[in-house]
Amino acid sequence: xxxxxxxxxxxxxxxxxxxxxxxxxxxxxxxxxxxxxxxxxxxxxxxxxxxxxxxxxxxxxxxxxxxxxxxxxxxxxxxxxxxxxxxxxxxxxxxxxxxxxxxxxxxxxxxxxxxxxxxxxxxxxxxxxxxxxxxxxxxxxxxxxxxxxxxxxxxxxxxxxxxxxxxxxxxxxxxxxxxxxxxxxxxxxxxxxxxxxxxxxxxxxxxxxxxxxxxxxxxxxxxxxxxxxxxxxxxxxxxxxxxxxxxxxxxxxxxxxxxxxxxxxxxxxxxxxxxxxxxxxxxxxxxxxx
Numbered sequence: 001x002x003x004x005x006x007x008x009x010x011x012x013x014x015x016x017x018x019x020x021x022x023x024x025x026x027x028x029x030x031x032x033x034x035x036x037x038x039x040x041x042x043x044x045x046x047x048x049x050x051x052x053x054x055x056x057x058x059x060x061x062x063x064x065x066x067x068x069x070x071x072x073x074x075x076x077x078x079x080x081x082x083x084x085x086x087x088x089x090x091x092x093x094x095x096x097x098x099x100x101x102x103x104x105x106x107x108x109x110x111x112x113x114x115x116x117x118x119x120x121x122x123x124x125x126x127x128x129x130x131x132x133x134x135x136x137x138x139x140x141x142x143x144x145x146x147x148x149x150x151x152x153x154x155x156x157x158x159x160x161x162x163x164x165x166x167x168x169x170x171x172x173x174x175x176x177x178x179x180x181x182x183x184x185x186x187x188x189x190x191x192x193x194x195x196x197x198x199x200x201x202x203x204x205x206x207x208x209x210x211x212x213x214x215x216x217x218x219x220x221x222x223x224x225x226x227x228x229x230x231x232x233x234x235x236x237x238x239x240x241x242x243x244x245x246x247x248x249x250x251x252x253x254x255x256x257x258x259x260x261x262x263x264x265x266x267x268x269x270x271x272x273x274x275x276x277x278x279x280x281x282x283x284x285x286x287x288x289x290x
Contacts, residue, residue, distance in 0.1 A: 013052040014262055016088040017079060019106035020057040020072060023095025026064040027248050028130040032090055035255040038271050039263055050263045054086075058105055065094050076105045080112050087125060088258070089113045092251075093132030093151070100139050100161070110140040114237050121238035128258065130251035134158055134244040141165045143244075144172040145236045146184045147285045151247035181245040181254035181282030185235055186261070245282070253280050 016036060018029055036051040056079035057072035064070070074082070091106055099107065110127070117125050129137050134150035137143050138161040150158045155176055162174035233239065241261075245254035256279045260268035272279045 013049055014088065015086045016051050016053045016090060017086045018053065018055045018090045018092065019076075019079075019109060020055050020062045020070055020092065021095065021099055021104075021106060022058075022062055023065045024062070024092045025094030025131060025248065026066040026068050028092030028094060028133065028251055029064070029070070031249060031252040032128075032130060032255040035252055035259065035271050035275065038274055039259050039267050040270075041263065041267075050259070050267065051088075056106075056109070076109055080109055083109075083112060083116055084120075087123075087262075089125075089127050091127070091129040091133035091136055093130055093135070096132045096135045100135060103139065107136050107140045110137055110142060114140070114142045114240060117240040118233075118238040121233040124239075124241070126241040126243065126258065126262075127237075128243040128245075128254065130245050130254070131248050135161055137242070137244065138162045138165060138174070141169060142237060142240075142242070143174045144169050145174070146242055147175040147177050147182045147283075148184075148242075148244040149177050149179045149182045149246050149282075150244060152178065153247075175285075177283070179246065179282045180250045180280050181243060181257060183254075183257065183282065183284040184242040185237070185239050186241065186284040250280070250282075252277055253282065257282065 018033065020029065033053060036053060037049065039050040041048075041050050054073040055070060056074045056076055057070070058076055059072070060075075061069050061071050089110070091110065098104070113125070113127055117123070127137065127142065129150075131151045132154050134143070134148050135154065135158055137148070138158055143162055144166055148158065148162075149155075155178065159174075159176050162176065166172055166174070243254050243258065245251045252275070256268045256272055256277075259271060268279070
């Protein structure tokens with residue numbers, strides 16, 4: 001494998017897979033889903049969406065905590081078999097206790113997604129949890145050495161699960177942060193004004209500082225970057241972008257970040273305007289070039 005790879009031009013939609021478990025929180029799914037659904041590529045003459053969205057669940061249909069029933073596109077077994085086809089894995093929260101106790105789906109799928117990136121760091125993949133979905137990531141052992149957040153009422157629970165998992169993995173800790181969303185292994189920083197930038201500073205205990213990440217392309221379809229696969233492979237989880245968001249509506253905030261990173265800042269702003277949503281920004285920690 002070459003140490004340097006050209007990032008191919010992206011012409012089709014970005015493939016997104018949502019995991020849905022019994023009792024998932026409706027807005028954890030619907031909020032990000034709608035934001036991604038409304039996203040178009042920068043070229044207004046292109047009428048196909050920027051994202052193509054699929055769902056997976058244990059059963060053909062799954063009911064949320066609020067009583068909404070969603071028909072799944074595939075089960076977890078088929079989803080794992082087809083993981084290479086996807087670019088983004090999104091994990092909603094809600095009703096997490098029994099799943100964590102049994103180490104049930106979607107936890108095995110999360111592990112498989114992280115392992116796929118470790119084995120193939122040449123592809124840019126994202127793992128994104130909403131609200132208490134971060135607890136599934138913690139149980140899967142993928143937050144070691146990273147920063148993360150969750151619903152404010154579950155910070156302690158997240159810390160406890162991360163601590164338990166760290167004892168199985170050389171004691172590597174997780175930094176639980178009280179933020180709207182937290183992005184690990186970011187690749188993009190656009191613009192010079194950090195206070196206006198969706199790809200804002202790395203955060204340290206003492207203060208914010210400007211990220212040293214290189215300026216990147218605004219859209220996948222325009223991206224012709226050259227990136228060191230060797231450098232990416234040495235990062236946690238093979239450079240997998242890991243986003244955790246806080247309580248419920250912060251999943252929309254984190255989705256707008258993702259749209260800005262994978263499509264364009266303008267597209268994210270257009271979606272926020274269309275949804276009449278005030279985008280509250282989170283923090284990024286440790287980009288690919290830091």
